[in-house]
Each structure stands twice: as structure tokens, then as C-alpha cells.
Amino acid sequence: MTNEESRDIIMNNYLEPYHRNMPHDGYEKTNTRNVSCIDNINLYIKWKDDTIEDITFDGEACAISISSTSIMIKNLIGKTSKEALEYIKEFYKMTDGEPFNKDLLKDACCYEEISKQKGRKVCANLPLKGIEKAILEHLK
Amino acid sequence: MNREDFPLLKEEIIYFDNSATSLKPKCVIDKMVDYYTNYPANAHRGDYDLSYKVDQEYEETRELVKDFIHARFLEEIIFTSGTTESLNMIVTGFFEELLEANDEVLITTSEHASNVLPWFRLANKKGIKVNYIPLDNNYYVTIDNLKKVITPKTKVISIAGITNVIGDIRPIKEICKLAHENNIFVILDGAQMVPHMKVDVEDLDVDFLAFSAHKMCGPTGVGVLYGKKELLEHLEPPILGGGMNESFDSPSEIYLKELPTRLEAGTRNIAGVIGFGETIKYLNKIGMERIHNYETDLRKYLIDKLLPLKHIDIINIESDSGIITFNVANVFSQDVAYYLNKYNVCVRAGNHCAKILKSSVGVNNTVRISLYFYNTYEEIDNLVELLSNYDKIVKEMI
Numbered sequence A: 001m002t003n004e005e006s007r008d009i010i011m012n013n014y015l016e017p018y019h020r021n022m023p024h025d026g027y028e029k030t031n032t033r034n035v036s037c038i039d040n041i042n043l044y045i046k047w048k049d050d051t052i053e054d055i056t057f058d059g060e061a062c063a064i065s066i067s068s069t070s071i072m073i074k075n076l077i078g079k080t081s082k083e084a085l086e087y088i089k090e091f092y093k094m095t096d097g098e099p100f101n102k103d104l105l106k107d108a109c110c111y112e113e114i115s116k117q118k119g120r121k122v123c124a125n126l127p128l129k130g131i132e133k134a135i136l137e138h139l140k
Numbered sequence B: 001m002n003r004e005d006f007p008l009l010k011e012e013i014i015y016f017d018n019s020a021t022s023l024k025p026k027c028v029i030d031k032m033v034d035y036y037t038n039y040p041a042n043a044h045r046g047d048y049d050l051s052y053k054v055d056q057e058y059e060e061t062r063e064l065v066k067d068f069i070h071a072r073f074l075e076e077i078i079f080t081s082g083t084t085e086s087l088n089m090i091v092t093g094f095f096e097e098l099l100e101a102n103d104e105v106l107i108t109t110s111e112h113a114s115n116v117l118p119w120f121r122l123a124n125k126k127g128i129k130v131n132y133i134p135l136d137n138n139y140y141v142t143i144d145n146l147k148k149v150i151t152p153k154t155k156v157i158s159i160a161g162i163t164n165v166i167g168d169i170r171p172i173k174e175i176c177k178l179a180h181e182n183n184i185f186v187i188l189d190g191a192q193m194v195p196h197m198k199v200d201v202e203d204l205d206v207d208f209l210a211f212s213a214h215k216m217c218g219p220t221g222v223g224v225l226y227g228k229k230e231l232l233e234h235l236e237p238p239i240l241g242g243g244m245n246e247s248f249d250s251p252s253e254i255y256l257k258e259l260p261t262r263l264e265a266g267t268r269n270i271a272g273v274i275g276f277g278e279t280i281k282y283l284n285k286i287g288m289e290r291i292h293n294y295e296t297d298l299r300k301y302l303i304d305k306l307l308p309l310k311h312i313d314i315i316n317i318e319s320d321s322g323i324i325t326f327n328v329a330n331v332f333s334q335d336v337a338y339y340l341n342k343y344n345v346c347v348r349a350g351n352h353c354a355k356i357l358k359s360s361v362g363v364n365n366t367v368r369i370s371l372y373f374y375n376t377y378e379e380i381d382n383l384v385e386l387l388s389n390y391d392k393i394v395k396e397m398i
């Protein structure tokens, strides 16, 4: 993915995020925020047994966090908890600057360069941390 | 002004986060290195030359602070770790004992967390009421609004002299006058005021004052608690230990030293206090009035340049301090800070520790520029150029 392509994906998902401020009656809510910055996002998850049937979100955050949430939601809907955790693991590998599975992350590869920006890695990871917590909670 | 005194300013960096903390001039750094290198003994302990010098230097800072804020007595100057500790000591050590259930304290919605949370805790513990002085359309405190909320139950007004988000300068002298006519104590949170303008505790007639050295070119971990002597006498020491006691033979025979030592248990931040003395000499040399006037002019220059930019929404157009808070249309404040950081411009994004401001101003997050005397017109020009191109901001914010 070129820098220009990454930029476009991030900006598109920031300006028109997927499933932001959508109805979430009966969904499981989880909040995710960073201590060091002001990003603050609520994720709402609808489970069907072990499969993520839907996710919506609301809240306030920077362009990286919002776009990352949007992309994550697109990629995780329809996945089982195990598949979702696998995806999250690959995402962390990417933001840590390690080799990762590009086919699995799809659009989310736009954050490949973020491992070099100390401050912004936490922003990209933010929604993943939130959903990871929610999935582990669901599995309990 | 005085840029050559600051080692960091030799680098390509524009530092606009002075409300968070200030840069340190070389003389202050050198003073602390001198202590650590040449006389690193403890204070109030030894009978040898090195230790004597420590005492002298440490107590000289107290003299300097006393004159700097125009206190009457040396005993009124207590060294703490900063504004936060000073405010907590005042609330916990003095007012917790004094206040009764349903007594009222007045603060505002733009106070820093350190002037809110200690009161909230006291509210939970003793049933006191925390009430708010309404702010006017500019988010200012006015005497008229203060009059509206004073009741026979009001015992304390605790407010910042200059708030760290709006930067308004509160009419402290008038507030103290009205308060004292009604038997109300006034605590001044001077964290943003003392570094930027002359604060004269006698003239203002405040009962307590708290401020931090690190926001005024001094070291971190040092602050001041000022209190009128007759009040400080009743302030319960928050911690007990060495240095502050006369003798302790049994629980019923604890004898504490007089002020100010009584409130300074344990080994203090000696290097910091000594460095802080140098800081005050340094600021005195420049002159607080000059600092304040320069910052006011600089702010006005920045505001005049930002006002024509349609995509910039300034929250506090009016205000006489060096604090400018704004948002860029449809851009999250943190993204603006990231963008400016790419050009080595340091600004703060966020809610600036005044979380409840949201309820009055209606915005959660802002970008904040806070100026100090070493900032320049040129730096402002650079900033304005970076902010004037909206497309560039949006393009480069990620």
C-alpha cells in the first residue's frame, strides 16, 4: 500500500466512519480510552452466540482512532470470537512493527507506518484494545 | 525576551505549552548542579560548613519568596511539592477541621482538578456543599455573580487567579474584600497567576495562596503554600517525621516545631528549593510587570492574526493573560497538536485538567497556546502561517 493509498483510507474512514452513532439497543457496551490522550470511544457489540453480528460506536477521538475504529468494525463483523482475537493479534503485530498477515488485516494495513510514530500507535490500537476486552468478557 | 538564557531555545523548537510547565534558564539549572556537586548536604541537620551553607541557601529562598509575593512573615512561606500539594494541605489540614456539614464552599466550573477534587472529597466525607460561582458570557467571574451565590453558610471561596483554559484574570482583590465582609476565607490558586504577573498577598488580602515553581522557570517538585500566619498556626501537618518535631517521648508527649518547619517534615526537595531561589532572582531581574505587559501584547498580536481565519474558532478572544484556546473547524484538537508537532511547535490538546468546563463552554477539547516572556512575535508568525492553510492542516494531521 502506498502512503497516498493509506492516507485516503484513513481520511475516508475518518470523515465518513462506518457505523458511527447507529442504533444499539440491546448491544453490549464497552468504553475504551487512553490515559495519555483524550480519545474516548464507546463500542456497542451484538453477539449471535459466538459470532459478532454487529458493532456500532460513538464518542470523540482523533482522526487515527476514529478511522481505526471504522475499519475494525468493517473487518470484524461476521467473525467468531476466535477469529476476531486472531485479527487483533495481527493488528498489534503491525503497530509494533513486526511482520504480520496482510491478507487478514485488509484495509487496516494503512496503519503499517504507524509503528514509527510513538504518539499515534496508541490511537490506532485504541478500538482494538476495547473490543479485545469486550470479547474476553463475552467468553467468560 | 531573554531567549539566550534558555539552552533549549537554541534548538529549532517553538514552545507554546507554558501553562503546563515552563522552560528552565541556565542559571537555575546551574544552581542546582552546584548544590549537587559542591554542597549536597541535608538541611537543618549538620554542624559543619557544608550543611550550614545548605541552610543558608534554603532559607534564602524563603526570604526571596516572601518578598516576591510581599508576605509579612517568613513563617508564612511553606515549601511543598507544588500547587496540588499546597491546595490539598489547605483543604485537608485546615478546612476539614473547620467546616461542618452543610457549610458551603464556592468554586467555579473552570477550576483545575486540584482545586475541585479535594473539595469533592470533603463533601463526601463531611457533607459540605460545593457550589459554583456562575460565569458570565465570557466565562469570567464577576462580583455581581459572586454576590448572588454567597449565603450565610458560605465559608470559603477557592478559585484560580488565572484559569488554565480561559486565561481570564479574576478580580481577586475585590473578591477578598467582599468575602471578608462576609466572614468568608479566600484561597487563591496562583499556579497560572504568580508566574505571569505581580501577586501581592498583602494588597490582595488573600488568606491562602498556592503556586508551583515549575511553571515560572523553576524546578519541578517545588511549590509554595502561603497562608496568613494566624491561620497557618492552625493547619494540621499532613505528614509527621524528622525535622519538624521538638521531641516525642510518648503519644501524649509530641512537641512540634514552630512554623514554617512544622509543615515541612522529612528531607525536602533541597536542590529544587535552592534552584527556586535562583529562579526568583532571575524573574525579579526581568520584572514581573514587564513580563505581564509583554505577554499581553504578544497575545493581542496572535489574536489579531487568528481572528480573520474563518476555520479557527477562538474560545477566549477576550482575556489579559497569555492563554489562547481555540479549535480548528472539524478537526479534533489532538490532530491539530500532531500537525503542529511535525513542525516542532509544542501545543497542548485536551481538556486541560478542567473537566467540568464542558458544562459551561460546551466543548470537550481544545487546542491551547500558552505564552511566556521568551516567546516571540516571529514564533507567532510561524504558528499563524501553519494554521492559516486549512487544507494543509487536514492533509498533514495524520
Ligand SMILES: Cc1ncc(COP(=O)(O)O)c(C=O)c1O
Pocket (backbone or CB within 6 Å): B019, B020, B081, B082, B083, B084, B085, B112, B114, B115, B160, B162, B163, B164, B189, B191, B192, B212, B353
Ligand atoms: C490553575 C492551576 N491550578 C493548579 C495546577 C496544578 O499545578 P501542579 O501540577 O504544579 O501541582 C495547575 C497546573 O496545570 C493549574 O493550571
